[in-house]
Amino acid sequence: MAEEQQYILGTDSTELERLGFQHRVWSQDAAALWSRANIQQGMKVLDLGAGPGFATFDLAEIVGETGSVTAIDISKSYVEYGNNQSKIRGFKNVNFLERQVHNLQLDYEEYDIIYCRWVLSWVEDVDSVIAESCRLLKPGGALLVQEYAQWGTFRIIPETPSIRTVIEACRESWRLMPSEIDIAPRLPEMFINGGLTIEHKGVLEKVSAPGQLVWQWPATFLHIYAEKLIEMGLLTEIKSTEFKNTWPILEANPSAMIVTPLMMEFIARKA
Numbered sequence: 001m002a003e004e005q006q007y008i009l010g011t012d013s014t015e016l017e018r019l020g021f022q023h024r025v026w027s028q029d030a031a032a033l034w035s036r037a038n039i040q041q042g043m044k045v046l047d048l049g050a051g052p053g054f055a056t057f058d059l060a061e062i063v064g065e066t067g068s069v070t071a072i073d074i075s076k077s078y079v080e081y082g083n084n085q086s087k088i089r090g091f092k093n094v095n096f097l098e099r100q101v102h103n104l105q106l107d108y109e110e111y112d113i114i115y116c117r118w119v120l121s122w123v124e125d126v127d128s129v130i131a132e133s134c135r136l137l138k139p140g141g142a143l144l145v146q147e148y149a150q151w152g153t154f155r156i157i158p159e160t161p162s163i164r165t166v167i168e169a170c171r172e173s174w175r176l177m178p179s180e181i182d183i184a185p186r187l188p189e190m191f192i193n194g195g196l197t198i199e200h201k202g203v204l205e206k207v208s209a210p211g212q213l214v215w216q217w218p219a220t221f222l223h224i225y226a227e228k229l230i231e232m233g234l235l236t237e238i239k240s241t242e243f244k245n246t247w248p249i250l251e252a253n254p255s256a257m258i259v260t261p262l263m264m265e266f267i268a269r270k271a
């Protein structure tokens with residue numbers, strides 16, 4: 001399917017579940033950014049690359065019935081899931097549209113807030129996506145972004161050879177993508193070119209130990225992505241098995257730590 005070629009992690013039910021879990025781990029950071037940008041009842045929000053809509057529905061609760069959230073995703077299955085959830089949960093102000101972030105076909109100066117998290121690392125021509133987002137914002141509106149800044153800061157401690165092999169294979173897969181995983185540092189220039197003023201910039205990073213919720217996030221990602229790395233020819237079955245056998249030993253180690261990949265967040269506002 002076209003969407004699966006576009007988005008390296010796929011859009012199956014395992015990925016849907018992983019995105020739900022990922023949102024739980026990072027939802028407080030998302031909420032803090034929304035609050036800092038002063039998202040209020042009645043606002044019109046655009047969620048770019050919304051996936052199945054875990055952030056979308058939180059945003060819909062904030063803007064309430066007098067506001068609305070339009071969620072864009074390239075994946076037909078996520079859009080169907082989102083619209084279905086919207087019906088089941090009784091949201092009348094949420095609409096999922098199957099669109100490319102490059103071809104939004106939306107009216108200019110319509111949105112108070114555009115939110116975009118973990119999307120720009122997977123798309124080409126980010127400059128045009130940001131330029132179009134700037135045009136879609138109302139005067140006074142803000143673009144809110146949370147994206148990877150330096151994936152190479154991801155550390156698992158102690159780093160055994162089998163763990164290092166899997167992390168290296170992930171990094172190789174990012175290098176092979178036509179897009180740029182560490183996109184965040186390039187964004188401020190694009191915001192300024194689009195006529196936005198950067199109101200806030202920050203970094204997001206977590207350190208976790210076995211048993212903590214945050215620990216499960218990279219752990220789940222690596223176990224799922226190892227299968228994709230095998231399909232891509234970047235990891236052998238033997239190395240993947242070695243990695244999986246190492247995991248319980250790592251989790252039993254009281255000094256084990258995971259440092260999550262460095263992300264950056266921005267609020268960029270239109271005059």
Ligand SMILES: C[S@@+](CC[C@H](N)C(=O)[O-])C[C@H]1O[C@@H](n2cnc3c(N)ncnc32)[C@H](O)[C@@H]1O
Pocket residue numbers: 003006007011019023048049050051052054055072073074075078099100101102116117118119122123
């Ligand atoms: C890692 S998920 C993040 C989902 C959501 N933003 C979140 O924070 O939970 C990336 C999403 O971007 C979508 N995506 C990737 N490339 C896209 C494109 N060119 N246009 C629209 N959506 C895209 C994928 O289908 C996927 O749902």
